[in-house]
Amino acid sequence: MLLGIALHGLISFIPGGGGGWAVQDTQTNVMFGVAMAAIHGFRMPLFFLISGFFTMMMLRKRGMAALLKQRFLRIFLPLVLGMFTIIPAVWAVTIYVGMQPQSSTATTKAAAAATDHDNVKTDATVDESIWIAAANGDVEAVENWLDRGGDVAHAEDDGSTALHGAFLFGRFETAELLINAGADPEVKNHRGESCIDMLSAPWGITSYVAGLVQVSAEEEDVLGGRKRIAESLDLAATIHIPTRGSVSDKLQFALFQFPVTGHLWFLWFLCWLVAGFALCVSAGRLLRIPRPARWLSASAFRYVWLIPLTMIPQALMSGDGAGFGPDTSIGLLPMPSVLAYYAVFFGFGAIYFDATGMQSDVEPVGWRSWFAVLASLLVLFPIGLAIRSQHAGLGNLASLFVQASYAWLMTFGMMGVFRQLLSRQSQTMRYLSDSSYWLYLAHIPLIIYAQYWVRDYPLPPFLKFLIVCVFTSIVLLVSYQLLIRYTPIGTLLNGKRTRPKAASDRTDSVATDSEPTTPAGRPQRAEGSVA
Missing domain, CATH: 1.25.40.20 (Ankyrin repeat-containing domain)
Known part of the structure; x- marks a missing residue:
C-alpha cells in the first residue's frame, strides 16, 4: 500500500507525461520510468497472493459465512463509499490542475x-x-x-x-x-x-x-x-x-475502459476474486475434490507451472502496464485477461496457506530470499526492459517469460526478506500497517495537488519527488490519527481500535489498540482488513 504512494508520486517526473497523468513536472528523469516499471512488475501480484493466503486462512478458521461478511465490510463497503467521496475528489483535483496555466x-x-x-x-x-x-x-x-x-x-x-x-x-x-x-x-x-x-x-x-x-x-x-x-x-x-x-464501441468503452474505479480498482477485483473463491470452494466440497499436494506450492516445483500459467493471461493483454508487467483495468467490468492474471496469484495464495499454514516454513528466509530479489532486480528486470517491445515470435515469448518470472521471484523473495527483517513485534510497523489502508485509499488527490504545487520549482526531480511523498504521507498519517483510527471509518477499515486512556494502563491499552491487521487481510482477533 505504501509503495503505491511512491509509485503514483513518481509519475509526474517521467518524461513524456507518464501516460496522461494530470501533472507533468518541468524537471524529469528517465529513471523514474524505470522505477515505475520495477515496482509495477511485482507490487500488485504480491498483494493478491497475500490476499488469497489470508482469505483461505479466514475460511479455515471462521467458515464461509464469516469470511463473506468480513469481506463485505472491509472491501465492498469501502469501495462504494470511496466511489462517492475519494474518486470525485480525484476528478475535482485533476480538473482544477488541468485548468491552471501551463x-x-x-x-x-x-x-x-x-x-x-x-x-x-x-x-x-x-x-x-x-x-x-x-x-x-x-x-x-x-x-x-x-x-x-x-x-x-x-x-x-x-x-x-x-x-x-x-x-x-x-x-x-x-x-x-x-x-x-x-x-x-x-x-x-x-x-x-x-x-x-x-x-x-474506439x-x-x-x-x-x-x-x-x-x-x-x-x-x-x-x-x-x-x-x-x-x-x-x-x-x-x-x-x-x-x-x-457506434453502439458497440461506446458500450465497450463504458463497461471496460471508462475509469469508474480509478485507483480503487483492486477492491473491485477482490470482490470478484472472493466471489470466485467461494464458488470454487463450494464446488470442491460438493464434488469432494481433495486439496492440492503440498509439493505443488511449497517446493521449487511451483515455478514449473506458475510461470507458464501466468504467461497465458499476460499474453492476452494489450501491454499498457508501463511496458512491463500487467495491464491496469479500472472500468466497471474488469478486463478478463487482467482479472485472470491476478486470479493466478490469488488462487496460489489460497492453496499456499493450505500447504504451509502459519508455520515457519511459509517461505524460506536467508540467502535464498535475498538472491531471488537481487537476481530479479539486477538480471531479469534489465532483460525485461530490453525486450519489452517484442510482440511477436520468440521475442514475445521471451518477454512474457521474463516478466512472469520477475513477478514470482520478487514475490517469494520479498516475503522471505521481510520475514527476516520484520519478524519481531514492532508497534511502529503495526501502526503503519493499520494506517496503510487509509493512506492508499485517500492519497491520490493529495499526490496530484502536491505534484502541481512543486511542478514549477527549479529543483532536482528526485528532491521534488521526496517532497511530494513525504508531504502526502505526513498529512494522511495525521488525518488517520485524528479522523480515522478511533472513528467508525477506522472500525470499518481495520476493526475496532481502543484509544489509550492513561499512562498506567498503557501496556494493556497498547495490546488492545494494536491487534494485527494488514492490507492483505490478516485477521485481527475476529476480523481482518482489506484483502
Whole structure:
C-alpha cells in the first residue's frame, strides 16, 4: 500500500507525461520510468497472493459465512463509499490542475527552443511536445519542427511517435507532413500498437485520451480525418474505422475502459476474486475434490507451472502496464485477461496457506530470499526492459517469460526478506500497517495537488519527488490519527481500535489498540482488513 504512494508520486517526473497523468513536472528523469516499471512488475501480484493466503486462512478458521461478511465490510463497503467521496475528489483535483496555466518554466523553454532557428538540432522539450502538436493538427508547429531537423522517429516514454498522435486524432494534414518527412505508419509503441492501429481506436478511448492530454477533439472531425488518412494510404478497405455513434464501441468503452474505479480498482477485483473463491470452494466440497499436494506450492516445483500459467493471461493483454508487467483495468467490468492474471496469484495464495499454514516454513528466509530479489532486480528486470517491445515470435515469448518470472521471484523473495527483517513485534510497523489502508485509499488527490504545487520549482526531480511523498504521507498519517483510527471509518477499515486512556494502563491499552491487521487481510482477533 505504501509503495503505491511512491509509485503514483513518481509519475509526474517521467518524461513524456507518464501516460496522461494530470501533472507533468518541468524537471524529469528517465529513471523514474524505470522505477515505475520495477515496482509495477511485482507490487500488485504480491498483494493478491497475500490476499488469497489470508482469505483461505479466514475460511479455515471462521467458515464461509464469516469470511463473506468480513469481506463485505472491509472491501465492498469501502469501495462504494470511496466511489462517492475519494474518486470525485480525484476528478475535482485533476480538473482544477488541468485548468491552471501551463508551467511558465516549461513554456519559456519551449518558446525559446521554437524561435532558435540557428540551432539545427532539435531541443528535447520540443521533441516531447511534438506529439501534442501533431495530435492537435498544428501544421505550423510541425512544419517548424521539421525545418529545425526534428526526428520523425522520436518516441514518447510509451514508445508513441508524433504520427501516432496524428493518426489517433485524425489529423490528416500533420500526418501527411510527417509521412512525407519519412515517418513510418507501421512503427509500434511499447504496447505493440502501430500508427495504423490508431485509426481503429474506439471513440470512447479516443475521447478519454483527449481529455487526459488536453487535446481538442470532435468525434465527426476525428473519424472523418481518419478516413482521409486511410484512403491516402490505400487502407480504407482493410481496416475498421469506428463509425460515429457506434453502439458497440461506446458500450465497450463504458463497461471496460471508462475509469469508474480509478485507483480503487483492486477492491473491485477482490470482490470478484472472493466471489470466485467461494464458488470454487463450494464446488470442491460438493464434488469432494481433495486439496492440492503440498509439493505443488511449497517446493521449487511451483515455478514449473506458475510461470507458464501466468504467461497465458499476460499474453492476452494489450501491454499498457508501463511496458512491463500487467495491464491496469479500472472500468466497471474488469478486463478478463487482467482479472485472470491476478486470479493466478490469488488462487496460489489460497492453496499456499493450505500447504504451509502459519508455520515457519511459509517461505524460506536467508540467502535464498535475498538472491531471488537481487537476481530479479539486477538480471531479469534489465532483460525485461530490453525486450519489452517484442510482440511477436520468440521475442514475445521471451518477454512474457521474463516478466512472469520477475513477478514470482520478487514475490517469494520479498516475503522471505521481510520475514527476516520484520519478524519481531514492532508497534511502529503495526501502526503503519493499520494506517496503510487509509493512506492508499485517500492519497491520490493529495499526490496530484502536491505534484502541481512543486511542478514549477527549479529543483532536482528526485528532491521534488521526496517532497511530494513525504508531504502526502505526513498529512494522511495525521488525518488517520485524528479522523480515522478511533472513528467508525477506522472500525470499518481495520476493526475496532481502543484509544489509550492513561499512562498506567498503557501496556494493556497498547495490546488492545494494536491487534494485527494488514492490507492483505490478516485477521485481527475476529476480523481482518482489506484483502
